[in-house]
Amino acid sequence: MTRPGDRKPDAASMLRVDQAGEYGATRIYAGQLAVLGDRAPAARIVAGMAAQEEAHRDRFDAMIVERGVRPTALQPLWNAAGFALGAVTAAIGPEAAMACTAAIETEIDRHYGKQLEELGDSDPELSDRIREFQADEVAHRDHALAAGAERAPAYPLMFHAIRLGCRAAIALSKRI
Numbered sequence: 001m002t003r004p005g006d007r008k009p010d011a012a013s014m015l016r017v018d019q020a021g022e023y024g025a026t027r028i029y030a031g032q033l034a035v036l037g038d039r040a041p042a043a044r045i046v047a048g049m050a051a052q053e054e055a056h057r058d059r060f061d062a063m064i065v066e067r068g069v070r071p072t073a074l075q076p077l078w079n080a081a082g083f084a085l086g087a088v089t090a091a092i093g094p095e096a097a098m099a100c101t102a103a104i105e106t107e108i109d110r111h112y113g114k115q116l117e118e119l120g121d122s123d124p125e126l127s128d129r130i131r132e133f134q135a136d137e138v139a140h141r142d143h144a145l146a147a148g149a150e151r152a153p154a155y156p157l158m159f160h161a162i163r164l165g166c167r168a169a170i171a172l173s174k175r176i
Contacts, residue, residue, distance in 0.1 A: 009118045011126055012069045013174045018115075018130065019060035020072040020173040021108060024082040025053040028104070031086025032097045042094035045147055049101065049140045056133045063129070072173040081169075085162070092153060098144040099152035103162035105141035109134060111170055 029050035036043040064071055072078070089100040112134035119127050152158055 009122055011123045012067065014115050015060060015063055015067065015069050015126065016072055017170055017173040019057065019064055020075065020078055021170065022053055022057035022060055023075060024078040024169065025104065026050060026057055027079055027082025028086035028100065029053060031083040032090040035087050035090035036094065036097065040094060042097055042147060045143055046097065052136050059129060073176050074173055078169065095148040095152040096158065098147045098149035099155055099158050100162055101144035102141050102149040103159045104166050105137045105144065107163045107166040108137045109141065112137065
């Protein structure tokens with residue numbers, strides 16, 4: 001009989017979903033910057049976070065190639081959906097853009113924490129990347145909150161709806 005703790009973590013699925021998530025984040029920030037431009041104070045914050053997300057995606061892209069992991073087939077959807085989410089939230093206002101970041105990074109912190117627990121010490125390279133990127137995502141969430149995320153119109157509704165969408169994207173990208 002196999003107990004839950006005896007099962008080997010599915011590192012390929014983790015890598016697939018994490019790469020998809022970092023790709024989606026780059027598209028969200030691209031949508032936000034397309035609306036915010038480069039002059040607003042929020043745009044400078046977003047640009048800095050976007051650069052970190054690009055670096056995360058680059059590392060996960062390399063790991064996917066190194067390990068021969070199939071990326072998600074949903075990337076075209078995450079391209080369009082991510083850009084649209086970023087653009088719409090930025091069009092509502094800088095606080096809404098920050099609310100989007102706070103929601104997503106809250107969910108990603110939770111997601112990465114679950115992955116680290118599941119991985120244990122079975123894949124030190126992947127665990128190290130996840131731990132490193134998780135710290136960046138928490139910092140992004142904290143920056144977004146400090147920049148006024150909670151002042152966004154209908155913040156609780158927006159926050160929870162975006163988190164729900166994020167959970168759905170994670171679930172879909174694990175397998176597809």
